[in-house]
Amino acid sequence: MVLKKTLSILATTTLAVGILAGCSGGQKNETANNGGNGGGGGSNVIKIATQTPLSGGSATLGESIKLGAQLALEEQQANFEKLGFKLELVPYDDQGDPKKGVANAQLIGADKQIFGVVGHLNSGVAIPSSEIYEKYSIPMVSPSNTATDVTDRGLKTVNRICARDDFQGPAGAKFAVEKLGAKKIFIIQDKTAYGTGLAEAFKKGAEELGAQILGFEGITVGEKDFNGVLNQVLAKKPDLIYFGGLYTEGGLLIKQARDKGINVPIMGGDGLDSSTLVQIAGDAVKNTYMTSAAGLTTVTDAGKQFAEKYKQKFGKDIESYSAYGYDAMGVLLKGLENAIKANGNKLPTRQQVAEEVRKVQDYQGVVTKVSFDEKGDNKYAKIYIYKFDEAKYPAKLEDEVSKQ
C-alpha cells in the first residue's frame, strides 16, 4: 500500500515538474524570439544594463546607483544620436543575490543589443556574474565593489572605479600613524573574512610605519558584551584602537569602551559606515574614525551640481554611491564612444567596446578621476577618512589617501 502511494506521488510530482519545465522552456523561447525581433527592428539601438539590488534590504543603495547611471546615460543620449545610435537603459534587479545576479547576467548576455553593464552593489554578486560577462565579452564597470577578487581574477571585461579592500587597511594605518600620531595600537577583529582581512592589512601597514601592536584579539559576532577584551585594552593603555568588523559590534564596542573611560581614538573600516552605528553608540561615537571607498560627493562644485541635478530629476537626495553610478556609466559610455569612432562610426563588437573601456585614461568624473590599470583597477581610486565629531550621521570628511 505504502509503496503504491509513494509511487503515485512520485509520478504526479514528475508530471507536474515536467509540465512546469515545459512552460518555462516555452517562455524562454518566447523571450529569445522577442529579442531577435527587436534586434531586427533597429540595428542602431545600443542598450546599457544596470545590475543592482532594486528590491530587498539594500534597495536604497542599489536604486541610487541605477539613478546615477540613468542620469549619465540621458545626458549622453543627444551625443550618441549624432553618431547615429540610440542609447537605452535596461535596469536589472540582482536582489543582492548571487544566483539572481548570474541569471540576469545570462539574460544580458543573450540580448545582443546590450554593450555594457554598470554594477553591482555587492562584491559577492559581482564576482560570479562577471564570469558570465567575460564569456559574452560584455564590459562591466563597477561603482562600488571593493573586494580584491573582483579584479584579481584577471578578467578582461571587469573594471572598477572605487578603491580595493586591501588598500583600506594600509590607508587607515597611514592616517593613524602619521596624522593621529598613534604609536601603540590595539587591534580587535570579528573573526569574519572581512574583519580579519581588514585588521591584518591594517596591522601590516601600521607595523611597516613603525607603530607597536599591543594586541590582536577576536570577538564573536552576535555577542553583546565585549568588556573582557576591553579590560585588556584598559590594562595595555594603547593610544589607538583599530576595529575590523561591522557596525553592530563596532557600535557596542565603542560604547562599552567609552563607558570604561577609554577615550583614545577608535578606527574602523567601511563596515562601520552606517547610521545605525551612531544610533547604537550615541554620544560615545565621538572621536571615531573610519575609512571608506566612497567619497563625499558634495565637497566639490561638480559634486554639488550633480547633487542638485539628481534632486531635481528624481526628487531624492543622493546616496553615497549615486555619483559612483554616474561616473561608472560615464566611463562606460566614453569607452563605447571611442569604440564607435575607432570602428568608423559603425556598430562595434562587444569585444572592441570592452577593450576601449579598459583603455580609458584620465576620465574626469564627478567624484573620481578614472584611469584603468592592466587589471581594471582605477589608478586614481582614493580611500576617504571620516571622523565622527558629534553623534550625527554622515560623518565629517577628514582626509583622503591616494594610492600614488
Add this chain to the structure above:
Amino acid sequence: MINEVLHTLPQVLIDGLTLGAVYAIVALGYTMVYGILELINFAHGEIFMTGAFVGTAILLTFAGFGWLASMPAIVALILVLVVTSVVTGLLGMGIERVAYRPLRNAPKLITLITAIGVSFLLQDIVRFIAELKNGNYILTGPSLFSGQIGIKASSISSIFNDASVKSSFFIVLIVAVIMMVTLDFFVNRTKWGMAMRAVAQDRETAALMSVNVNKVIALTFFIGSALGGATGVLFAIQYGTIDPYIGFILGLKAFTAAVLGGIGNIRGAMFGGILLGVLEMFAAANLPVVSHGILGAEYKDVFAFAILIIVLIFKPEGLFGKVSVEKV
C-alpha cells in the same frame, strides 16, 4: 604575570558578575521547566529577547510622550519590569498551551523540535514587527542609568587597579538578586511552590493528591517566562542595543549554566550562571596574559566550556544536582 592578572581583577569581577547575573536568571527559566516537564524549552532564549524588545518599546513610548523625563528612573524601571514580565509570562503560558501541551505525551524529541520551531517563529515575528515600526531591526533604547561610579580598589591594596562601574550594574545585580531570592522563597515556602515540586517529582501521583497539574505547569511557564522577560529588560538597560538574535547565543550559554549547576536545580542554575559569567570574563581578559599571547581572547568560550566538560566528567549531575535514581 600574576600581577597583571591581579591588576585587572576588580574590573573583571564586576563585569563578570553583571554578565553572570543575566545568565543566572535566564538559566532559571530553563531549569524550572526542565525540572517539571523534563523538557528543554529552547524557546526560552527568545522569550528573553522578546522581553528586551517589549521593555525597550515601552521605554521608547514613554520617552516619546515625554513621560520619561518627568518620572524618576527607578519608577520607570519598576513599571517597565512589571509590564514586561506580565506580557512575556502570558506569552510563555500561551506557547505552552499551543505548542507543548498537545504534545505532552509524545516522545521528548518531538517537543524539543517544536521548541526550536517556536524559537525561530518568535525571532522572525519580533524582527518583522521591529522592522515595520522602526525600519531597522536593531533597536537602541533610551539610557536610564548611565552614570559612572569609580571604585577605588587601589586603596584596598596597591596590587589592584581602580575599576569603574556603570550605575546600571547595581540595578541589574540588585534586581537579579531580588528575583532569585523571591523565586527561591516561592518555590520552597509557599503552597504553590510545594505543588510545583510535587509535580516535578511525580506528575501522576501529584495529580492523585488533587494537585491541578495543568495549572501548575502553566504557572511554571508563566514564572519562568516572566523572569526571562524581565531579564531581557535588564539586558537592554545594561547593553543599550538589542536585536532579534540576542536570545540565541545567550540562551545557549544560560542553558549551559543550568547544566553546570545541575539542571532541574534552581540554586544550581543561579550559581552556574554567575560562575560561567565570571569565568568567561576572566578568560577574555587574561588568556593572552597567561598563555603569553598564544591564546587570544576569542578562546574564552573554549575555556569556559572546557571547564564545563571537566565538571561534567567528574560530576555528571552538575555541581548542585542530585543523582537521580531511575524511577521504575
